Amino acid sequence: MKAKRCYFDYAASTPVDPAVEKAMKPYWSGVFGNPGALHSFGQEASAAVFKARDLVAKALGCDYKEIVFTGSATEANNLALRGVVKRIMNKELRIKGEKRNSIIHDSKFIIPKIIVSAIEHESVLDTARDLEREGVEVVYLPVSKKGIVDLKALEGELDERTILVSVMYANNEIGTIQPIAEIANMIRNFRNSKHEARNSKQTQNYKNKIQNVSDFDIRISNFETMRPLFHCDAVQAFNYLPCKVDELGIDLLTLSSQKIYGPKGVGLLYIRRSTKHEARSTKQIQNSKSQNVSNFDIRISDLQLVSPIVTGGGQEFGFRSGTENVPGIVGFAKAMEIAEKLRNSENKRLSKLRDYFISRLKKKIPKAQLNGGLKKRLPNNINIHIPGVIGQELIIKLDLAGFAVSPGSACSARVCKPSHVLKAMGSPDGRAANSLRVSFGRGTKKRDMDKLLRAVVSLV
Numbered sequence: 001m002k003a004k005r006c007y008f009d010y011a012a013s014t015p016v017d018p019a020v021e022k023a024m025k026p027y028w029s030g031v032f033g034n035p036g037a038l039h040s041f042g043q044e045a046s047a048a049v050f051k052a053r054d055l056v057a058k059a060l061g062c063d064y065k066e067i068v069f070t071g072s073a074t075e076a077n078n079l080a081l082r083g084v085v086k087r088i089m090n091k092e093l094r095i096k097g098e099k100r101n102s103i104i105h106d107s108k109f110i111i112p113k114i115i116v117s118a119i120e121h122e123s124v125l126d127t128a129r130d131l132e133r134e135g136v137e138v139v140y141l142p143v144s145k146k147g148i149v150d151l152k153a154l155e156g157e158l159d160e161r162t163i164l165v166s167v168m169y170a171n172n173e174i175g176t177i178q179p180i181a182e183i184a185n186m187i188r189n190f191r192n193s194k195h196e197a198r199n200s201k202q203t204q205n206y207k208n209k210i211q212n213v214s215d216f217d218i219r220i221s222n223f224e225t226m227r228p229l230f231h232c233d234a235v236q237a238f239n240y241l242p243c244k245v246d247e248l249g250i251d252l253l254t255l256s257s258q259k260i261y262g263p264k265g266v267g268l269l270y271i272r273r274s275t276k277h278e279a280r281s282t283k284q285i286q287n288s289k290s291q292n293v294s295n296f297d298i299r300i301s302d303l304q305l306v307s308p309i310v311t312g313g314g315q316e317f318g319f320r321s322g323t324e325n326v327p328g329i330v331g332f333a334k335a336m337e338i339a340e341k342l343r344n345s346e347n348k349r350l351s352k353l354r355d356y357f358i359s360r361l362k363k364k365i366p367k368a369q370l371n372g373g374l375k376k377r378l379p380n381n382i383n384i385h386i387p388g389v390i391g392q393e394l395i396i397k398l399d400l401a402g403f404a405v406s407p408g409s410a411c412s413a414r415v416c417k418p419s420h421v422l423k424a425m426g427s428p429d430g431r432a433a434n435s436l437r438v439s440f441g442r443g444t445k446k447r448d449m450d451k452l453l454r455a456v457v458s459l460v
């Protein structure tokens, strides 16, 4: 009889929770209408999507209109990066009637800049590289030896040209957790200082009764003070870390259903509505401008943060066209509900398993090295390098023995290259190409960790 296989690749994908499967069941062939249709079949499907969106919004602490369902986290990351760049180009060039790859600052054209951490998932990095080819400047933020983003470097890079900062919540290869609230705070302070400078300049202009400050100038300057936006890829984090967007101070947030025991083929992007900031800046300008406010009108749509990259029927509030994946969306919402409930207990349970495995492994194979620090790390991630051991060989042998682990790098059936994450942390190529990621989850018991440990020790 074939021995039971053990799955240690939860960071790549998770099994669908039975309760999620049950919640999805009515929406395959029972309630199958197009949610955009006017008849009752369509309205039933639309109600299900609405309910799911509401649940998701509650889990993130935001408005339901701020949730945009996509086909994957990769698509959500694309929408965040490309959508912000497109929005800014479209808006400013449309107003000014120009066609150039640049944005306007103080009536001058400048190249927009985005900042991403060097250890982002490929769906962010490859998109950033593509935008670079289109003329956007991209800064790749360095990380420490333990895999934490260099905040000083970020502070030094923030300037008038910066339109977006994208830093992931937790890394998919080494599980390191980034100081998201601190980064958000830094960005907020930067935006406020910009805003104050701009505001006092406008006040001065009005006080001096300079009449040539147009609506266009005001709208542009308000749009500018909302930059840079802060995007966070929280795909690996949602199972274990708090994800209320206001507490974190995030403008855009990516999630994936398949990483939280939901179905494949659904992701989402949270897109902050800019009304709060807009209300404040409008009031400040009105105060300084007194009687001249009548023609002053910043429309909410002008301050929309992102332009769609998939156009068509206008679903998802116009941010992502295409008929909604109704069963997927229902399942995703249910998966989020369950993940939130289990967050604390699973965090504790898995942290113990992680620490147990690492300490036992170090005893048995003292030369084994942990990639990334242990302190700020996801509870379900172990990433190790064993000098002298070829990573891929060990993975294949473990697979034959019934253990599914993953290479520490972006290695798949399609490509295999040294980990860009480990390289960014300063690891030499040998280590970056020969590490092992063990990621576990709800189905993992201590006995599974023991079995894997025995297998690794005997194979090494």
Ligand code: PLP
Pocket (backbone or CB within 6 Å): 011, 012, 072, 073, 074, 075, 121, 123, 168, 170, 171, 172, 233, 235, 236, 256, 258, 267
């Ligand atoms: N972001 C992170 C951090 C991930 O780990 C992944 C997948 O591993 C993605 C984005 C992309 O997710 P998907 O393949 O579901 O689009």
